[in-house]
Amino acid sequence: MSDYLDGDLQRSERQRAERHLDECPECRELLASLRGLVSRLARLLAEPMRPVAATVLAGVREGIRAGG
């Protein structure tokens, strides 16, 4: 199901999956549910996090100086 959702199936496999989905309400429901899940997971990327670049850079400078 995830392969279908991600577009990772070959054409013949995709067609077979689509035929099955036409006939199987449970799988249609699962697909819709997974599609909703994946769509919302992608939104987590936009969630703000503490900016750390300046602090990390200072530590990296120190590490490079110490160890080369």
Add this chain to the structure above:
Amino acid sequence: MTMIDPPEAPATDELALVRRAAAGDIPAFEELVIRHADRLYAALRRFGLDDGEAQEVAQETFIRAWRALDRFEGRSQFFTWLYRIGFNEAHRRLGSRRSPAGAVPIEENGAHEVADHRPDPAARAEQGEFLAALGMALRELPVDLRAPVVLRDVEGLSTGEAASVLDLGEAAFKSRLHRGRMALRGLIGQGPWGPPEPD
């Protein structure tokens, strides 16, 4: 809150910086750190490290990368290579834990500040709560299933890139990704979530 965020830099520009850094140009490497540190830190937090650990691992990742730059062949994107170093270390740390310690909401650093331009405040609040719950549930997943979901579905890497970061074949990666999604679906409940959002 503004993050330093140029991770989508042109690949050629990026490769030029990597080459200069590999030749010992420290300012070029520092530019790469500035470009990628926030994103790497955020990915490590989503994977389950706490604030201090994620910062420590991000820092360690760049220092290791600096020392190994001559081995970066440019076949993958520089950031994918960083992910690989960082996620290996994070995986090692998380794998030694018995439970998802520090399972705090991903959004603890200010989800309430997320810009959301939908007009309905109730829908916005509901969406914020759902994302908070989703972030929590993600951290409840076993580490081996969490990594594929974070890399593919949150970070947006391709299947090939994400499999490469985790040093898995694509078939094994896909299997874990699907199991991770199914487990997450079980943790969060099955809905009603409605159709995927249009954005």
